[in-house]
Amino acid sequence: xxxxxxPLAAALWMTGSIAAFTSMAIATREIGGExxxxxxxxxxxxxxxxxxVGAALALGRQGQITxxxxxxxxxxxxxxxxxxxxxxxSITLIPLAQVFALEFTSPxxxxxxxxxxxxxxxxxxxxxxxxxxxxxxxxxxxPDFAALDPGIMAAAGAAFFFASTTLMTKRLxxxxxxxxxxFWLTLMQAVLGGxxxxxxxxxxxxxxxxxxxxxxxAVAGVTAHLCxxxxxxxxxxxxxxxxxxxxxxxxAAIGAVFxxxxxxxxxxLGVGLIFLGIWINLNAETRAxxxxxxxxxx
Numbered sequence: 001x002x003x004x005x006x007p008l009a010a011a012l013w014m015t016g017s018i019a020a021f022t023s024m025a026i027a028t029r030e031i032g033g034e035x036x037x038x039x040x041x042x043x044x045x046x047x048x049x050x051x052x053v054g055a056a057l058a059l060g061r062q063g064q065i066t067x068x069x070x071x072x073x074x075x076x077x078x079x080x081x082x083x084x085x086x087x088x089x090s091i092t093l094i095p096l097a098q099v100f101a102l103e104f105t106s107p108x109x110x111x112x113x114x115x116x117x118x119x120x121x122x123x124x125x126x127x128x129x130x131x132x133x134x135x136x137x138x139x140x141x142x143p144d145f146a147a148l149d150p151g152i153m154a155a156a157g158a159a160f161f162f163a164s165t166t167l168m169t170k171r172l173x174x175x176x177x178x179x180x181x182x183f184w185l186t187l188m189q190a191v192l193g194g195x196x197x198x199x200x201x202x203x204x205x206x207x208x209x210x211x212x213x214x215x216x217x218a219v220a221g222v223t224a225h226l227c228x229x230x231x232x233x234x235x236x237x238x239x240x241x242x243x244x245x246x247x248x249x250x251x252a253a254i255g256a257v258f259x260x261x262x263x264x265x266x267x268x269l270g271v272g273l274i275f276l277g278i279w280i281n282l283n284a285e286t287r288a289x290x291x292x293x294x295x296x297x298x
Contacts, residue, residue, distance in 0.1 A: 007285045010235035013227045014243040020224035022250055025091055025099070027216040029259065032092040034210050036202070037085055040217060042193030043206060047218035049186035056179050064177040065184075073181075076168040077188035083161030084189070085196075086154040093151030095261040097252035101140040101270070102155035104245055108134050109163030117167045120236045125284035132277030133245065140248065140270030166232070173233040181229055182222060239285045245274045 028040060035043070056062045090099050111130040114120040141152075172181055197203055206214055231240045249271050255261035 007235045007239045007282060007289060010231040010240050011243045011282065013231040013234065014240060015246075016227035017224045017231065018244060018247045018250065020220040020227065021244075022247055022254070024217050024220040024224065025096055025251060026254065026258075027213040027220070028088055028091050029096070031210045031213045034207070035204050035214075036200070037088045037092075038193050038196035038200065039204055040088055040214070041081070041084055042190060042197050043214045044218045044221050045186050045190035045193055047215060048222045049183070049190055051218065051222050052179070052182045052186050056183065059179075061177070061179045065180045069172065069176055070184075072168065072172060072176075073184040073188065076165055076172065077185060077192070079161050079168065080165040080185070081189055081192045083158045083165060086158035086161065090151045090154035090158065094149070094155065096255040096259070097248065097261065097263070097267065098141050098152070099155045100248050100251045101137050102152060103159050103162065104133065104137050104248065104274070105156065106159040106163040106166070107244070109160055110166050113163065113167060114170075114236070118170055118236075123284065125281050129277035129281035132273045132280070136245075136270040136273030136277070138270075139266050139273065142266065166228075169229055170232045170236075173229060178226065178229050178233070182225060185225060186222065235285070239282065243278060243282070245278055248274065 031040070053062075056065060087099070087103065090102075108130045111122070111126050115122045169181065228240070231243075234240075249267075252261075252263050252267055252271075256263045
């Protein structure tokens with residue numbers, strides 16, 4: 001039996017993802033001077049893996065963790081590790097609001113590629129949402145394409161890899177338990193992070209000052225992916241990902257209050273365009289879901 005899409009339930013799960021990703025960005029900014037990108041990724045994933053294993057044992061779901069789709073997990077995590085590396089690095093280089101704004105080109109890639117990868121329909125409402133979201137991002141970020149700095153390029157590159165990861169995650173959720181996805185995610189990310197830490201030859205061990213922040217990053221990372229993966233199992237990727245735009249005004253306010261990062265009037269115009277696109281897309285998907293329910297249960 002085909003699962004009925006539940007866009008509103010997926011949106012609620014995404015609120016947890018938003019809170020987790022925001023916490024992860026703040027913690028990364030706090031320890032960026034003590035640990036490099038690969039150390040943060042390695043420590044985060046080791047702690048996250050222990051959390052996932054503990055949860056699986058406590059819930060009696062360890063039997064759901066199999067290697068049946070190991071190749072898909074490897075490919076997904078290679079893309080995800082690349083995106084995460086670029087994302088964590090960009091946080092140390094440019095304002096938080098700009099990182100998040102550029103990262104939000106990811107839903108545009110998802111909306112355009114989902115019909116090819118997942119077989120989802122590319123409706124007019126989704127195209128309009130993508131166009132409004134992209135316009136809002138340009139208003140907020142105002143990137144100088146004549147002189148792109150590494151931080152902007154890293155954040156933009158992370159968006160593409162995150163979009164690819166999202167589509168792969170959506171495919172995995174069709175017949176792979178969430179606990180298995182999280183297990184292989186944290187384990188493979190830990191291995192990849194450890195390899196890169198040893199590659200550059202510089203290892204800074206966690207200190208009493210940085211360990212709590214690393215734990216925050218780890219817990220937030222697992223929570224974010226749990227919420228995101230659950231949301232993707234409840235609704236199409238084109239519905240789930242645009243909700244993540246709500247992170248932008250939240251992180252802009254945090255950057256202004258705690259890090260003295262400027263908040264310009266263009267931010268509000270851009271956020272308005274982004275939320276308009278989110279509302280149009282969610283409203284259209286909700287109406288379509290109700291019509292489907294009426295046809296299925298007249």
